[in-house]
Amino acid sequence: MAQFSLVSASVGLITLQNPPVNALSAVLRQGIVDAVEKALCDPKVKSVVICGQNGIFCGGADIREFGTNMRGPPLIPMIHAIESANKPMVAAIEGSALGGGLELALGCHYRIAHSQARLGLPEVTLGLLPAAGGSQRLPRLIGVPAALNLITTGRHVTAAEALQLGIVDQVTDHNTVDAAVKFSQSVAGQSLDGRRISTYPCPVQPNLDAFFEEAMLKVRQSARGAIAPVACVQAVRAAATLPYAQGMKREKELMATLFTSGQARALQYCFFAQRAVGRWSTPSGGRWDTSKPRPVHTAAVIGLGTMGRGITVALAQTGLSVVAVETQVKQLTEAKQAVSGMLERGATRRGAAPTPDRITYSENIQAVAGADLVIEAVFEDMALKEKVFRQLSDVCKPGALLCTNTSALDIDHLASQTRNPELVVGMHFFAPAHVMKLLEVVYGPRSSSQAVATAMQLGKKMGKISVAVGNCRGFVGNRMLKPYLEQAFFLLEEGATPELVDRALEDFGFPMGVFKVSDLSGLDVGWRVRKADGMVESGLSTGPSARIRQGRRYSPLGDLLCEQGRFGQKTGRGWYLYDKPGGRVSKSDPWLHSFLEEYRVQQGLVARRVDQQEVLERCLFALINEGFQILEEGIAAGPEDIDAIYVFGYGWPRHRGGPMFYAGMVGLAKVMERLDHYHQAHPDEPSLQPCSLLRRLVASGKKLHSQL
Ligand SMILES: CC/C=C\CC(=O)SCCNC(=O)CCNC(=O)[C@H](O)C(C)(C)COP(=O)(O)OP(=O)(O)OC[C@H]1O[C@@H](n2cnc3c(N)ncnc32)[C@H](O)[C@@H]1OP(=O)(O)O
Numbered sequence: 001m002a003q004f005s006l007v008s009a010s011v012g013l014i015t016l017q018n019p020p021v022n023a024l025s026a027v028l029r030q031g032i033v034d035a036v037e038k039a040l041c042d043p044k045v046k047s048v049v050i051c052g053q054n055g056i057f058c059g060g061a062d063i064r065e066f067g068t069n070m071r072g073p074p075l076i077p078m079i080h081a082i083e084s085a086n087k088p089m090v091a092a093i094e095g096s097a098l099g100g101g102l103e104l105a106l107g108c109h110y111r112i113a114h115s116q117a118r119l120g121l122p123e124v125t126l127g128l129l130p131a132a133g134g135s136q137r138l139p140r141l142i143g144v145p146a147a148l149n150l151i152t153t154g155r156h157v158t159a160a161e162a163l164q165l166g167i168v169d170q171v172t173d174h175n176t177v178d179a180a181v182k183f184s185q186s187v188a189g190q191s192l193d194g195r196r197i198s199t200y201p202c203p204v205q206p207n208l209d210a211f212f213e214e215a216m217l218k219v220r221q222s223a224r225g226a227i228a229p230v231a232c233v234q235a236v237r238a239a240a241t242l243p244y245a246q247g248m249k250r251e252k253e254l255m256a257t258l259f260t261s262g263q264a265r266a267l268q269y270c271f272f273a274q275r276a277v278g279r280w281s282t283p284s285g286g287r288w289d290t291s292k293p294r295p296v297h298t299a300a301v302i303g304l305g306t307m308g309r310g311i312t313v314a315l316a317q318t319g320l321s322v323v324a325v326e327t328q329v330k331q332l333t334e335a336k337q338a339v340s341g342m343l344e345r346g347a348t349r350r351g352a353a354p355t356p357d358r359i360t361y362s363e364n365i366q367a368v369a370g371a372d373l374v375i376e377a378v379f380e381d382m383a384l385k386e387k388v389f390r391q392l393s394d395v396c397k398p399g400a401l402l403c404t405n406t407s408a409l410d411i412d413h414l415a416s417q418t419r420n421p422e423l424v425v426g427m428h429f430f431a432p433a434h435v436m437k438l439l440e441v442v443y444g445p446r447s448s449s450q451a452v453a454t455a456m457q458l459g460k461k462m463g464k465i466s467v468a469v470g471n472c473r474g475f476v477g478n479r480m481l482k483p484y485l486e487q488a489f490f491l492l493e494e495g496a497t498p499e500l501v502d503r504a505l506e507d508f509g510f511p512m513g514v515f516k517v518s519d520l521s522g523l524d525v526g527w528r529v530r531k532a533d534g535m536v537e538s539g540l541s542t543g544p545s546a547r548i549r550q551g552r553r554y555s556p557l558g559d560l561l562c563e564q565g566r567f568g569q570k571t572g573r574g575w576y577l578y579d580k581p582g583g584r585v586s587k588s589d590p591w592l593h594s595f596l597e598e599y600r601v602q603q604g605l606v607a608r609r610v611d612q613q614e615v616l617e618r619c620l621f622a623l624i625n626e627g628f629q630i631l632e633e634g635i636a637a638g639p640e641d642i643d644a645i646y647v648f649g650y651g652w653p654r655h656r657g658g659p660m661f662y663a664g665m666v667g668l669a670k671v672m673e674r675l676d677h678y679h680q681a682h683p684d685e686p687s688l689q690p691c692s693l694l695r696r697l698v699a700s701g702k703k704l705h706s707q708l
Pocket residue numbers: 020021023058059060061062063064075096098099100101122123126128130131132272275276
């Protein structure tokens with residue numbers, strides 16, 4: 001609802017009241033319409049201030065209403081009525097004014113913001129555009145380039161930037177409502193002719209056609225198939241070229257296509273999934289709302305290789321004291337330099353003062369004795385990690401949480417090396433650890449819910465999307481990646497090229513195809529794991545049995561490349577060719593193509609035409625099938641957890657909602673039918689056999705996601 005009151009004898013104060021973010025629900029919109037009418041009819045009221053309760057102006061349209069039968073007064077006429085009012089309307093912006101919230105403020109004649117406020121039009125991140133007049137008013141207010149930037153990126157600006165851009169008229173460090181009330185009194189009775197943004201001409205943009213062509217090209221390149229950024233450019237172009245009323249018509253048409261698109265549904269699902277993963281639960285009954293995290297003031301990191309350095313930076317940036325331990329002196333010296341460089345660059349990027357140095361370095365593991373929480377980040381080797389955990393169990397103070405940054409190893413086994421297995425959890429960071437948003441918090445059967453809660457809370461403090469997952473080989477993310485990679489290798493054997501497979505995945509929306517990623521992360525990483533698993537035979541034997549290992553189809557292609565010293569970017573050669581070791585730009589490699597041809601001949605394989613659809617179905621459906629298996633085993637509590645992991649850690653295109661959501665969009669019956677089809681053709685590939693949960697869901701007609 002919206003509360004109306006008369007303050008300072010002549011100011012009508014309208015307070016938006018819809019916790020937690022004053023989203024513009026049907027009830028709130030009705031409340032605003034009623035309150036505005038009251039204010040305009042009351043002769044005592046000479047000016048009006050609109051504010052939000054609980055320190056937040058407005059988080060925009062109520063996203064939960066999208067996709068339902070929208071009731072209540074629509075936003076556009078409501079904002080129009082505010083702009084047309086004959087009494088000054090002033091927005092008092094505290095906290096956030098986002099999306100429809102900012103559009104409401106743009107309908108007001110003046111905007112006063114608190115210095116800590118954030119403003120923006122983030123609709124594009126929800127697969128929409130600012131369609132309550134935002135795409136037409138903002139360019140008229142601040143010019144086309146600045147408006148286009150805000151609308152196509154959805155970025156939030158600070159009050160200071162908003163003032164500089166001309167979005168707000170005044171910024172205050174004091175009580176925003178008081179400042180707005182005072183301001184509104186000062187302008188009461190003045191003409192409002194020059195204050196209605198919809199009547200402004202759009203500032204002239206030189207070389208309009210070239211400007212928008214370039215903008216469109218840029219957006220199409222970075223959008224990777226997302227349609228909302230493209231529609232945003234079209235809407236701003238309408239503002240720059242059409243009268244306001246026609247621009248509004250265009251805004252409405254563009255919004256109509258976006259609103260009903262699968263992409264908008266997927267992006268809105270991601271918005272809520274990102275928040276839902278914070279409400280974790282474990283099979284043993286641990287829950288986010290009943291488990292109290294332990295306080296963490298000092299954290300320690302053991303091992304200062306690439307991951308350990310990133311984790312140290314991420315911890316230091318949260319303001320914690322950090323003890324960083326590395327037993328090799330040379331590595332320690334290099335790490336010190338690298339960490340301080342990363343902290344400095346991070347501060348420059350954020351426009352903040354460098355993080356005060358709260359890091360203590362040591363060569364001795366005894367230095368972690370006082371830490372509340374330790375993150376072990378030594379080399380991915382079980383024997384080494386076992387040793388470190390036994391030492392930690394002796395050295396650490398009672399109650400200290402012991403975490404391992406492993407991407408696949410058994411958490412429970414490591415816990416068994418300690419005196420207090422309930423204090424052990426996995427914290428699987430993604431490289432670079434101070435940049436990547438995802439954190440898998442892995443609980444073993446003996447991890448206490450307090451240990452999970454502590455790691456989840458620390459992840460949140462570090463700005464991560466933390467997802468609690470159960471203990472199994474590869475946890476959720478890497479476990480699902482295995483069948484995906486496997487299928488990509490098999491497709492090469494059957495006739496595809498790395499270029500074809502990567503192109504299909506990049507057209508789907510991944511920033512990089514599977515072979516480019518493999519070159520980037522290093523082919524030797526997987527080789528080492530496969531060797532440890534006893535999968536690798538050196539040299540190449542021939543015939544189908546040479547490609548069956550441990551009872552299932554196996555492709556030795558990756559191993560053969562490694563035997564040639566082709567480890568990817570770091571050696572300048574992998575699935576692609578690079579201009580030098582460490583080079584970043586991939587080129588097609590004729591050697592690789594000949595190698596594949598020779599390999600097929602040797603193995604008696606006949607190359608056939610593989611198309612993009614087959615690449616997507618085999619790689620993605622195999623990955624999704626593993627996701628269903630993970631759900632069935634209770635390793636992930638819900639599909640949102642898997643989707644968040646893939647969107648925030650594995651480059652899954654957000655506008656496709658994550659693998660499990662995508663499966664729902666495609667239709668579970670279709671996914672199952674295609675898996676069955678491929679499994680019949682490849683009975684030695686168990687990852688193509690639909691798992692029982694998928695079969696049960698299809699048989700019952702049940703959906704995995706209520707949004708679909
Ligand atoms: C014609 C169409 C016109 C306009 C279109 C729009 O306006 S689309 C909406 C545009 N607005 C946004 O995208 C803002 C989304 N919200 C946020 O960015 C943040 O929530 C915000 C406002 C910065 C507050 O952040 P904070 O970290 O404090 O809270 P949190 O994100 O955890 O949110 C708290 C709960 O509120 C729910 N919520 C937030 N915004 C909305 C919204 N616009 N509609 C509905 N619900 C919203 C959020 O989901 C959280 O609830 P939970 O149950 O935990 O999911």
